[in-house]
Amino acid sequence: MVVEAPETMKVISAHDRCDRCIAKAVYMVVFNNGDLYFCAHHFREHEDSFMEVALDIFDETDEVLVNPESLE
C-alpha cells in the first residue's frame, strides 16, 4: 500500500467536521482503530477519556482563533 505524503503536514482540513455535530473540526484524535474529528466543545467534553485511549491528538485551534466560524 502506497500512501503519498501530502504537501503540508496539516491533518485537519477546512472541510473536516466534528463527528458529533456540524461544527468545524479543530481536533483529530487517533485511536488504534481509526481517527475521529471533534470540535473544541466535544473534544473538551471527552478530553479525559481521549487522553487515556488515544494514540495521538492533533489540534488546529489556532485556525479557529484566527478565522472564527459562526459556531453556536
Ligand SMILES: [Zn+2]
Ligand atoms: Zn462537536
